Amino acid sequence: xxxxxxxxxxxxxxxxxxxxxxxxxxxxxxxxxxxxxxxxxxxxxxxxxxxxxxxxxxxxxxxxxxxxxxxxxxxxxxxxxxxxxxxxxxxxxxxxxxxxxxxxxxxxxxxxxxxxxxxxxxxxxxxxxxxxxxxxxxxxxxxxxxxxxxxxxxxxxxxxxxxxxxxxxxxxxxxxxxxxxxxxxxxxxxxxxxxxxxxxxxxxxxxxxxxxxxxxxxxxxxxxxxxxxxxxxxxxxxxxxxxxxxxxxxxxxxxxxxxxxxxxxxxxxxxxxxxxxxxxxxxxxxxxxxxxxxxxxxxxxxxxxxxxxxxxxxxxxxxxxxxxxxxxxxxxxxxxxxxxxxxxxxxxxxxxxxxxxxx
Amino acid sequence: xxxxxxxxxxxxxxxxxxxxxxxxxxxxxxxxxxxxxxxxxxxxxxxxxxxxxxxxxxxxxxxxxxxxxxxxxxxxxxxxxxxxxxxxxxxxxxxxxxxxxxxxxxxxxxxxxxxxxxxxxxxxxxxxxxxxxxxxxxxxxxxxxxxxxxxxxxxxxxxxxxxxxxxxxxxxxxxxxxxxxxxxxxxxxxxxxxxxxxxxxxxxxxxxxxxxxxxxxxxxxxxxxxxxxxxxxxxxxxxxxxxxxxxxxxxxxxxxxxxxxxxxxxxxxxxxxxxxxxxxxxxxxxxxxxxxxxxxxxxxxxxxxxxxxxxxxxxxxxxxxxxxxxxxxxxxxxxxxxxxxxxxxxxxxxxxxxxxxxxxxxxxxxxxxxxxxxxxxxxxxxxxxxxxxxxxxxxxxxxxxxxxxxxxxxxxxxxxxxxxxxxxxxxxxxxxxxxxxxxx
Numbered sequence: 001x002x003x004x005x006x007x008x009x010x011x012x013x014x015x016x017x018x019x020x021x022x023x024x025x026x027x028x029x030x031x032x033x034x035x036x037x038x039x040x041x042x043x044x045x046x047x048x049x050x051x052x053x054x055x056x057x058x059x060x061x062x063x064x065x066x067x068x069x070x071x072x073x074x075x076x077x078x079x080x081x082x083x084x085x086x087x088x089x090x091x092x093x094x095x096x097x098x099x100x101x102x103x104x105x106x107x108x109x110x111x112x113x114x115x116x117x118x119x120x121x122x123x124x125x126x127x128x129x130x131x132x133x134x135x136x137x138x139x140x141x142x143x144x145x146x147x148x149x150x151x152x153x154x155x156x157x158x159x160x161x162x163x164x165x166x167x168x169x170x171x172x173x174x175x176x177x178x179x180x181x182x183x184x185x186x187x188x189x190x191x192x193x194x195x196x197x198x199x200x201x202x203x204x205x206x207x208x209x210x211x212x213x214x215x216x217x218x219x220x221x222x223x224x225x226x227x228x229x230x231x232x233x234x235x236x237x238x239x240x241x242x243x244x245x246x247x248x249x250x251x252x253x254x255x256x257x258x259x260x261x262x263x264x265x266x267x268x269x270x271x272x273x274x275x276x277x278x279x280x281x282x283x284x285x286x287x288x289x290x291x292x293x294x295x296x297x298x299x300x301x302x303x304x305x306x307x308x309x310x311x312x313x314x315x316x317x318x319x320x321x322x323x324x325x326x327x328x329x330x331x332x333x334x335x336x337x338x339x340x341x342x343x344x345x346x347x348x349x350x351x352x353x354x355x356x357x358x359x
Numbered sequence: 360x361x362x363x364x365x366x367x368x369x370x371x372x373x374x375x376x377x378x379x380x381x382x383x384x385x386x387x388x389x390x391x392x393x394x395x396x397x398x399x400x401x402x403x404x405x406x407x408x409x410x411x412x413x414x415x416x417x418x419x420x421x422x423x424x425x426x427x428x429x430x431x432x433x434x435x436x437x438x439x440x441x442x443x444x445x446x447x448x449x450x451x452x453x454x455x456x457x458x459x460x461x462x463x464x465x466x467x468x469x470x471x472x473x474x475x476x477x478x479x480x481x482x483x484x485x486x487x488x489x490x491x492x493x494x495x496x497x498x499x500x501x502x503x504x505x506x507x508x509x510x511x512x513x514x515x516x517x518x519x520x521x522x523x524x525x526x527x528x529x530x531x532x533x534x535x536x537x538x539x540x541x542x543x544x545x546x547x548x549x550x551x552x553x554x555x556x557x558x559x560x561x562x563x564x565x566x567x568x569x570x571x572x573x574x575x576x577x578x579x580x581x582x583x584x585x586x587x588x589x590x591x592x593x594x595x596x597x598x599x600x601x602x603x604x605x606x607x608x609x610x611x612x613x614x615x616x617x618x619x620x621x622x623x624x625x626x627x628x629x630x631x632x633x634x635x636x637x638x639x640x641x642x643x644x645x646x647x648x649x650x651x652x653x654x655x656x657x658x659x660x661x662x663x664x665x666x667x668x669x670x671x672x673x674x675x676x677x678x679x680x681x682x683x684x685x686x687x688x689x690x691x692x693x694x695x696x697x698x699x700x701x702x703x704x705x706x707x708x709x710x711x712x713x714x715x716x717x718x719x720x721x722x723x724x725x726x727x728x729x730x731x732x733x734x735x736x737x738x739x740x741x742x743x744x745x746x747x748x749x750x751x752x753x754x755x756x757x758x759x760x761x762x763x764x765x766x767x768x769x770x771x772x773x774x775x776x777x778x779x780x781x782x783x784x785x786x787x788x789x790x791x792x793x794x795x796x797x798x799x
Contacts, residue, residue, distance in 0.1 A: 315397035
């Protein structure tokens with residue numbers, strides 16, 4: 001009843017082709033953006049900002065990167081962790097080589113290094129598909145992890161092998177390092193993630209995105225229709241790795257602060273893959289749903305269960321989380337292969353006719 | 360109508376019950392978070408340490424009612440030796456106002472050292488972490504008594520030199536170093552390499568990646584090829600028993616195989632079975648239950664079913680190591696209470712307590728732990744202290760003392776620590792100057 005498009009007439013092609021054609025959608029989006037940017041930083045505690053919201057946004061961005069490759073272009077990739085690490089180490093080298101340069105600019109630049117790495121490891125996709133491509137990207141993951149440990153130049157030969165984020169400022173505010181306030185970091189991350197989301201949304205709705213989806217659905221037909229698979233697949237790898245690289249750089253500089261190579265292991269790749277699957281492959285809002293679900297669920301369990309009086313040991317929470325996530329992935333794949341995004345879509349369709357069960 | 364009333368009634372009683380649970384008792388308490396790992400590949404080492412830490416605190420609460428009447432409330436935060444989860448636990452510790460943070464992982468320690476001063480959270484990285492953090496002037500919030508990895512490395516070389524009959528007899532010898540390929544294992548390498556050039560031995564390095572800890576056959580094949588005169592191990596978790604087993608498989612003489620204090624768990628040596636007899640490690644705490652305080656733990660905690668430890672594993676090396684960590688925390692709380700006059704102290708007071716930590720033989724006797732550890736003293740300038748260690752030997756069933764308590768080569772280690780601390784603060788500019796006054 002409230003979600004109908006009745007009475008909203010479009011009088012120009014731009015209005016008709018808008019990302020949010022319904023006024024209700026636009027209002028809802030505006031409310032969420034105002035909440036996220038203006039209300040949350042002031043009412044959320046430091047713990048919520050630092051341990052829940054900032055990593056949720058960064059992982060949502062990485063999920064968007066993986067979704068571009070796996071959801072839109074259909075190229076299964078298990079190398080997300082490695083590409084995030086490539087972006088992180090690139091940003092570390094850039095900022096230690098150019099300490100006075102603006103960190104945001106360097107983060108956006110480091111994505112290009114990750115994109116170059118992604119391009120190289122995307123070359124096998126021209127010959128192999130599906131599970132075999134997954135194995136090739138798995139090789140990328142292990143090789144990149146090996147590089148982060150063995151190539152001393154990447155971590156400036158320091159003894160611990162870990163990279164850390166030196167303190168950087170912008171407009172007088174401290175952006176990174178232990179003195180950075182969680183509010184500054186949260187707002188910076190929010191701005192970058194929203195910016196990249198807008199860019200990706202436009203990419204996906206345009207010519208390039210459509211060529212990815214054509215490759216995903218039936219690549220032989222796409223080739224016959226004139227899409228060049230080389231350009232489409234490699235551009236998917238490049239864009240996906242760029243986004244993952246930016247997410248990886250933010251992971252180190254705005255969230256963890258100091259990172260060992262083990263942080264970009266296969267576990268991270270799987271975590272992001274599960275976020276993409278549970279959220280919904282081929283949907284941008286699904287990335288946010290999946291990241292929120294998988295990131296916040298363990299923290300929720302850890303904090304809420306003791307409150308209800310159920311005293312489980314800390315190690316059992318880890319076991320419980322693994323079990324619940326595993327069961328959920330299987331259930332989702334059986335009942336709703338298109339993930340939480342499809343559930344949201346179904347909910348919207350039912351909202352159109354609410355309170356009546358039929359149109 | 361009835362169903363609705365039933366549902367409403369259940370919800371209401373649930374809300375009221377939550378409220379009842381939430382009201383805490385009004386007695387004085389302080390909170391300490393214990394990061395532990397009872398899951399993951401390092402759980403073999405993490406579980407006894409977690410048990411030791413928890414049980415000593417529980418015993419103090421039961422026997423004495425806490426420290427001067429202030430009970431210590433604690434809970435465990437599962438890190439799995441993972442840096443990411445460790446940082447999460449650190450944020451939680453900050454939010455719940457823990458008095459101190461014990462990372463129990465060199466990787467996590469390195470990640471939280473820059474944050475400690477800003478967040479005013481003291482970090483107790485007992486005999487692990489960043490060796491350079493012993494420099495109290497540069498790292499006022501980080502404490503690593505009783506000694507650092509560099510002290511341990513110098514202790515190993517000192518002991519091996521003694522075995523050979525003099526430090527000059529090490530010339531021409533081959534020493535193999537097998538280590539976990541992480542921050543923890545790489546820490547002592549600069550010292551070993553400096554000693555190699557100084558004393559003329561050849562150092563062979565065998566890194567073991569964390570993912571491949573249980574598959575060390577290639578490293579030990581290299582050991583069989585290189586035939587080093589002595590092997591030194593810096594392992595943790597599943598790496599230790601695998602290394603001992605592989606050493607017995609290639610029939611490496613176990614009395615030439617020495618490890619750091621973290622490679623000294625009973626389960627680690629049992630990995631080699633009866634052939635592991637002769638395996639040595641460093642140690643700085645006693646093994647066994649023959650101490651009045653340990654008997655108190657047995658009576659009040661283990662027998663009272665308040666502990667998660669298996670009764671057979673009570674008193675093992677790593678369990679006692681956990682007890683030492685809690686001992687340091689408890690003494691620091693007591694000293695902080697004395698210095699500030701407050702009963703319920705804050706994290707900043709805890710820093711003062713840790714910086715004035717001093718446990719001598721008389722105090723140990725009063726605590727019921729005489730001979731459990733060597734006396735330890737922390738000062739403003741030296742947050743570690745280069746205290747004594749000893750070498751223990753595996754008999755096939757248990758650890759026995761194989762040497763007396765001896766000092767590390769602090770005259771060599773101290774300048775290196777100061778130089779390393781300088782290069783750390785240079786690399787991490789701007790590093791804040793120490794602003795906390797010295798209460799020594």
